[in-house]
Amino acid sequence: MSFTVNFPLFMIVLSLMSAAVSSVLPGKVARVITLCLNAVVCTASSILTVYLYAEGPVFYKMGHFPSPWGNELKLTYLGSLFAAIFATVMFLCVLGGKKHINLDIEAKKQNFYYIMIDLIQAALLVFCFTNDIFTGYVFIEICTIASCGILMISQIGRTTLAAVRYMIFSLVGSGLFLLGVVVLYNITGHLLMPQLRETVEALWQSGEYRMPLISSLCLIVSGLAIKSGLFPFQFWMPDTYGYATPASSGILSGLVSKGYIFFLIKIILDVYGSDMFYSSGMNNVLFALGVIGIVTGSGFAIAENNIFRMIAQSSAAQIGYIYMGIGISPTLGIVAALFHIITHAITKPSLFLSASALSDSANGYKKFRNLQGVAKDNKPAGIFFTIGAFSMIGIPFTMGFVSKYLFATAGLGEGSGFKAYTTIIVLAVSTILNTLYFARTVIRIYSKPTGENRIKLTVRNQKPYVTASVMFAIINIGTSLAASPIFYLIERGVSRL
Amino acid sequence: MLEFIWTNRIQCVSVILFAIGFSTLLLHRNLMKKIIGLNIMDTATYLFLTSIGMIEGRLAPIIQNGDTDVSKYVNPLPAGLVLTGIVVSVSVTAVMLALTIRLYKSYHTLNLDEIYLKAQEEQEEEP
Numbered sequence: 001m002s003f004t005v006n007f008p009l010f011m012i013v014l015s016l017m018s019a020a021v022s023s024v025l026p027g028k029v030a031r032v033i034t035l036c037l038n039a040v041v042c043t044a045s046s047i048l049t050v051y052l053y054a055e056g057p058v059f060y061k062m063g064h065f066p067s068p069w070g071n072e073l074k075l076t077y078l079g080s081l082f083a084a085i086f087a088t089v090m091f092l093c094v095l096g097g098k099k100h101i102n103l104d105i106e107a108k109k110q111n112f113y114y115i116m117i118d119l120i121q122a123a124l125l126v127f128c129f130t131n132d133i134f135t136g137y138v139f140i141e142i143c144t145i146a147s148c149g150i151l152m153i154s155q156i157g158r159t160t161l162a163a164v165r166y167m168i169f170s171l172v173g174s175g176l177f178l179l180g181v182v183v184l185y186n187i188t189g190h191l192l193m194p195q196l197r198e199t200v201e202a203l204w205q206s207g208e209y210r211m212p213l214i215s216s217l218c219l220i221v222s223g224l225a226i227k228s229g230l231f232p233f234q235f236w237m238p239d240t241y242g243y244a245t246p247a248s249s250g251i252l253s254g255l256v257s258k259g260y261i262f263f264l265i266k267i268i269l270d271v272y273g274s275d276m277f278y279s280s281g282m283n284n285v286l287f288a289l290g291v292i293g294i295v296t297g298s299g300f301a302i303a304e305n306n307i308f309r310m311i312a313q314s315s316a317a318q319i320g321y322i323y324m325g326i327g328i329s330p331t332l333g334i335v336a337a338l339f340h341i342i343t344h345a346i347t348k349p350s351l352f353l354s355a356s357a358l359s360d361s362a363n364g365y366k367k368f369r370n371l372q373g374v375a376k377d378n379k380p381a382g383i384f385f386t387i388g389a390f391s392m393i394g395i396p397f398t399m400g401f402v403s404k405y406l407f408a409t410a411g412l413g414e415g416s417g418f419k420a421y422t423t424i425i426v427l428a429v430s431t432i433l434n435t436l437y438f439a440r441t442v443i444r445i446y447s448k449p450t451g452e453n454r455i456k457l458t459v460r461n462q463k464p465y466v467t468a469s470v471m472f473a474i475i476n477i478g479t480s481l482a483a484s485p486i487f488y489l490i491e492r493g494v495s496r497l
Numbered sequence: 498m499l500e501f502i503w504t505n506r507i508q509c510v511s512v513i514l515f516a517i518g519f520s521t522l523l524l525h526r527n528l529m530k531k532i533i534g535l536n537i538m539d540t541a542t543y544l545f546l547t548s549i550g551m552i553e554g555r556l557a558p559i560i561q562n563g564d565t566d567v568s569k570y571v572n573p574l575p576a577g578l579v580l581t582g583i584v585v586s587v588s589v590t591a592v593m594l595a596l597t598i599r600l601y602k603s604y605h606t607l608n609l610d611e612i613y614l615k616a617q618e619e620q621e622e623e624p
Contacts, residue, residue, distance in 0.1 A: 134578060141585045145592050152596060157603030161616050164596050164609075168531060171589060172523055175538045178582065179515060182546050185578075 004051045005058050007044045008073055008080070008129045014040065015122035019115045027110025031094070031101075034114040037121060038091035045084035052077035053489075057496065059131065059194075068195055074131035074270075078493030082262055082341075083128040086255050088475070089345050090121060093254070096353040096468025097247025099360075104154040104245040116149040117251070124255060127263040133181055133271065134191045136263055140177065140227070144170040147256050150248040151240060162239040169236050173227035180219030184271075187212050193270040204276045214280055217272055221282055224264040228257040230286075230323050231293030234316035238304070241312035246356035249308070250349030253315045258341045261322055265334060269494070274330030287327025287419065291426050293320025298433035306366045307355045310437060311348070314392060317430060318344045325407055328423065329414035335491050336406035342479070342486075343391065343399040350472035351388040357381035357465055358445060361457050368441065373449030378457045382445055384469040389438035391476055394431055399476050402483040404431065507548035514541035528597045528607045532590060539586040543579045550575025 018037045022030035052058065052075055060073040094101075094117060105113055123143035130136050144167070152163035185191060187209045188199040203209050226233040241249040268277045277283060297317030304310040318340070325337030359366050361378035375382025391398035404427055411423025459466050479486060502509055518541055521534025550572060558573035597607065604612045 134581070138581060138585060141589060145588060148592060148596070152599070157600070158616055158619060160596060160599050160603060161612060164528070164593075164600060167593060167596065168522065171535055171593075172519065175515075175519065175522075175535070175542070178539075179542050179545070182542055182578075185546075185575075186549050191574075 002051065002055075004048055005060055005075060007048045008075055008083075008125065009060065009062070011041050011044055011083075012122055012125050012129075015118050015125060019118035019122070022111050022115045022118060025111055027107060027114070030111035030114035031098075034094055034117050034121075035091060037118060038087045038094065041087035041121060041125065042084050042091065045080045045087060048075065048080040049077045049084060052080060067192060068190065071135060072131040072192055073129045074193065075129060076493060076496070078338075078490065079128040079266075081489065081493070082338075083125055085342055085345060086124045086128070086259065087121065089254055089349055090117065090124075090251060092468040092471050093247045093250040093349045093353070096349075096465045096472075097245060097250065097356075098464045099462065100245045100356055101247055109153065113150060113153050116146040116153075119143070119146040120150070120251065120256060124259045127259045127266075131193050131270075132191050133184070133193065133196065133267065136267075137174070137178055137181055140174055140260070140263075143256060143259065144174060144227075147252055150251065151244050153248075154243075154245055156243070158239075159243045162236070162243050165236040166240045169229075169233055170227055173223045173225075173233075175223070176219045176226065177223030180216045180221075180223060183212050183216040183219065187216070193266075196271045197273060200272055200276065204273075217277070217280060217282055220267060221264065221286070224260050224267075225286070225289070225323070228260040228264075229316060229319050231289050231296055231316065231320060234293065234297065234319070237316050238300075238309040238312045241315060241352070242306060242309040246352045249312070249352045253312070253352070254345040254349040257315075257319065258345050261319075261337075261341060265326065265338065268326070269330070269334070278330055283327045285327075286323045287422075290320045290323030290325075290327055291422060293317065294324065294426055294430045295320075295433070298430050298437070302433065302437045304437075305368055307359065307368065307371060307441065308352070308366055310441070311351050311355060314434070314437070315344075315348060317434075318348070318392075321403070321407065321430075324423065324426070325410060328407075328410050328419060331491070331494065332406070332410035332414050334494055335487065336403060336410045338490050338494065339406050339487065340403040343403045346399060346472055346476050346479070347388050347391040350384060350469055350476070351392070353465055353469060353472075354381045354385035354388060357457065357462060358385060361455050363453070363455065368444055369450075370452070371441075372444055373447055374454065375445040376449060377454040380459055380462070380466050380469065381457070384473060385445065386442050387473050387476065389442050393434045393438050397477060397480055399480045399483075402480050402487075406487070508545055511541045511545040511548070514538075514544065517541075526609045528600065528609060531609075532593050532597065535593065536586065536590060539582065543582055546575050546579050546582075550579075 015037060018033050022033055058075040060075055062071040062073060101113060119142055123139040126135060126139040148163050148167050151166060152160050188196055190196045190199060203213055229237050241253050294317045297313055297320055301310050301313035304313055322337045322340050325333045325340060357378055358371060358374050358381045362370050362374045391400040394400040394404040408424060408427055411420050515538055518534045518538025522531050522538060525531050525534060552571050555571045556569055558570045601607060604615050606612060
């Protein structure tokens with residue numbers, strides 16, 4: 001067995017170690033450590049992806065006990081591909097959000113911020129690699145606490161309130177998830193996914209413990225759905241993403257909620273199996289809630305007058321897309337959902353960063369009426385915001401277009417009659433709504449300035465932000481042009497997960 | 498039905514406790530009571546797990562008198578899970594309490610509705 005298979009363990013330990021070490025270091029050093037950590041994770045995961053693509057999945061034993069008793073990692077190339085993407089996005093968020101991290105957080109406390117980021121990195125790696133559902137639960141809680149930390153660190157009353165709200169919903173979600181795991185453990189006696197899968201399959205076919213099995217599925221799915229902000233539990237989003245420092249908003253909306261969804265997809269395919277999940281009716285619930293989420297999220301976004309809150313409401317709609325994909329079918333539907341996870345992880349952080357750069361130019365104002373014509377004073381931010389907005393609308397040559405195309409294909413190809421119609425209608429309606437609020441914003445920032453005093457910002461004044469945004473834009477457009485190999489990678493990965 | 502409830506009495510109690518905790522956490526307006534609800538909810542899960550992990554007539558999973566017969570002991574894993582869960586809920590409670598203290602310092606009340614009202618006023622004043 002090659003040395004490469006040790007990478008996931010090393011990466012997880014390295015993330016936890018960096019968090020521990022950062023606690024005694026000054027903020028600047030901690031920042032460098034976090035950036036290095038993200039770069040290392042990205043590189044190692046990419047190498048691992050190539051290795052696993054050729055070799056197939058590897059079960060990596062942790063500790064001294066073999067499989068039905070001990071803890072285990074399951075290394076698949078799909079997991080490591082997502083780990084690499086998550087690490088890249090996190091790197092770019094921390095890089096691009098540097099200015100506001102320095103402004104919003106006291107200098108003495110900045111190292112705490114990076115500790116939280118390192119912990120989130122560890123949790124995301126565990127979601128991608130773990131094969132043990134209880135380890136997953138522990139890291140869900142670690143991720144919750146760390147996310148709350150990066151929210152409340154700016155110490156304004158409003159962000160504390162947002163953090164409390166976020167925490168309450170998160171705790172409700174993890175409580176449900178824990179109860180689901182406990183019920184599942186009671187009827188199966190296992191915590192490792194392959195053994196769970198065997199037992200669940202046997203129980204489903206024999207019809208024994210039907211009620212507990214279905215209720216455990218409901219508890220686990222609803223727990224993770226609440227945590228990732230599926231309708232009707234998306235009300236914490238605007239406050240949470242709207243008042244945090246932009247790097248935090250980007251990481252929370254682009255990575256943390258996506259990490260939970262990735263873990264959920266893993267549980268659906270690895271523990272319950274697509275046959276059971278898609279005959280239990282739970283997929284229809286997710287489909288319906290996803291569809292309602294898309295429409296209401298877009299509707300609320302139109303009503304907002306604050307640019308950050310608008311982007312946050314649009315996040316709720318994007319989560320709806322992902323759950324709609326999961327609800328359609330185990331093959332194309334889930335592939336579309338996974339592709340949309342990447343789309344959203346790349347686009348949303350770049351939108352948050354660009355919005356904060358625009359608001360910097362407008363003397364810190366965040367309302368639309370104060371942002372009129374601001375793109376003329378901050379040209380780079382205007383361009384990158386426009387690219388992000390186009391991607392959210394789904395204009396060709398951006399990733400958003402590819403994901404909408406995939407959702408439509410999945411709906412038409414594999415959804416039943418009703419689902420096919422609903423998918424197409426919802427896609428059409430939501431594209432119109434997306435266009436309405438994003439195009440309105442783009443037109444507003446490019447229209448004639450109101451004559452207020454603005455701060456002129458060029459590439460030279462905001463190098464870290466521009467570097468990060470250029471990377472986001474390149475990845476966005478590049479991936480949309482190379483969509484078919486990535487689609488193939490995800491499809492092959494899902495069929496072998 | 499009654500017999501079923503009697504055999505699973507501890508599980509039934511823990512489910513009721515979970516529901517109480519869950520609804521308190523979600524619906525109560527007072528932050529301290531929300532935190533209490535959170536703890537009731539977590540404890541209910543641990544009660545459920547411990548009660549199922551215990552089999553009458555079996556010993557704690559520590560080898561006694563050199564007897565290594567597996568059927569004489571209970572499974573150690575549920576207890577391990579409960580311990581991990583307790584650690585998690587203690588830390589989560591600590592974070593929630595810290596947040597509550599900070600919120601109280603900013604808004605001088607523990608009632609979430611009042612805090613929202615004050616925050617709304619702030620939002621209207623802000624740029």
